[in-house]
Amino acid sequence: MAKPVRSIVITGNGTNCEREMAHACRLAGSDVTDIVHISELLCGEKKLDDYDFLNLPGGFLDGDDLGSAKAGANRILHAPVRGTKEKLFDQFDRFIRAGKLILGVCNGFQLQVKLGMLPGFDGDYRTQTATLSFNDSGRFEDRWVSLKVNPDSPCVFTRGLDGLYLPVRHGEGKFIPAGDGVCERLEKQGQIVVRYCTPDFREATMDYPLNPNGSVGAVAGICNETGRIFGLMPHPEAYLHRTNHPRWTREDLPEEGMGLALFRNAVEFLRRESL
Numbered sequence: 001m002a003k004p005v006r007s008i009v010i011t012g013n014g015t016n017c018e019r020e021m022a023h024a025c026r027l028a029g030s031d032v033t034d035i036v037h038i039s040e041l042l043c044g045e046k047k048l049d050d051y052d053f054l055n056l057p058g059g060f061l062d063g064d065d066l067g068s069a070k071a072g073a074n075r076i077l078h079a080p081v082r083g084t085k086e087k088l089f090d091q092f093d094r095f096i097r098a099g100k101l102i103l104g105v106c107n108g109f110q111l112q113v114k115l116g117m118l119p120g121f122d123g124d125y126r127t128q129t130a131t132l133s134f135n136d137s138g139r140f141e142d143r144w145v146s147l148k149v150n151p152d153s154p155c156v157f158t159r160g161l162d163g164l165y166l167p168v169r170h171g172e173g174k175f176i177p178a179g180d181g182v183c184e185r186l187e188k189q190g191q192i193v194v195r196y197c198t199p200d201f202r203e204a205t206m207d208y209p210l211n212p213n214g215s216v217g218a219v220a221g222i223c224n225e226t227g228r229i230f231g232l233m234p235h236p237e238a239y240l241h242r243t244n245h246p247r248w249t250r251e252d253l254p255e256e257g258m259g260l261a262l263f264r265n266a267v268e269f270l271r272r273e274s275l
Contacts, residue, residue: 003274004031005267008051012038013072015059017105020237025055027240028263029271038075041091044082048091052270053101056108058169058235068132068172069110076115077126089126092117096125099273101156101266102229106170109221109231118231119182119191120224130177132233136214140171144246145212145234147220148197148204153190154227156269157262163201164194164258165245166234173213173233175220183217194221194232236262 007025011018018035025033030053040046048054061072077089096102096117104112109132112118116127135141147164177183186192195204195218196211204218205211211218213233221232236259242248244257 002271005029005053005270005274006032006051007034007053007055007267008046008048009033009035009055009057010038010041011035011057013075014061014063015057015107017057017059017235017237020235020240021055021057021105024237024240024260024263025053025267027260028267030263030267041088042079042081044084048095051095051100053266054095054103056102056104056111056231057237058106058108061107061111064172067114068170069107069114072111073114076111089115093125096120096229099226099228101270103157103262103266104231105235105237106168106173106233109233110172112229112231117229118222118224119186120229121185123225125224128178129182130175132172133174133176134172135170135174135212137208137212140169141173141209141212142169143167143209143212145210145220146197146199146201147194147232147234148201150190150193150195153193153223154225155193155223155230156227157223157230157265158193159265161261163197164234164236165239166236166259167238168212168234169238170213170233173215175213175215175217175222175233177216186219186222187217189225191222191225192217192219193223193230194234196220230262235259
């Protein structure tokens, strides 16, 4: 008998999408789904070690001071866990080394990149090699976008998917790598998982507003080399049911929203791994 899949959704300090993300985990079949304030981790009341699937939701960590999620990344890297000799990131590091799954969305993706968790080349999850900066439009973008899924990516979350239609809600979503070598390596290793594309899901595009932020290479989301850590700017937790779609009264849509597939893939993968 497979052991239960336990999911954790971290909230606090400006996060605002935790309930939707927890709902997605439950709909996907997670046996246990806890919304945990980061202070509970820092106080030692909760531990990442007790979970299998870590979710980092969207929001505005620390008011986006120092740049989106930068203050939050510093907290995780340097803040001690009460009653122990470890930093909070030590728990993140153990979680990753154990082969568990991590999904970051919007501010959560920004957090992963600022931590160095993504792209995580050669198992180095502390060195930042990319950033997410201000949209080329110079303003907050709130719209729906099409995403082309890379079929050659090792990403656990997008297996069996060709394209996704999801909303974006961000002011700092432009993916910028630290030099051409980073992009080349991401491309070579299949770590670019989703790109902004044309509505037919065929061609990646740099054209605004199909590409809402001007991301280099039209990058909307990347994974680490194992495919078990995934981050993206669009919000899969915001499209879980047909009524979330902007044209649900005018189109014949499936009952299940496209975003739920990412969470279902994660939970089913963890259940298979524990058999």
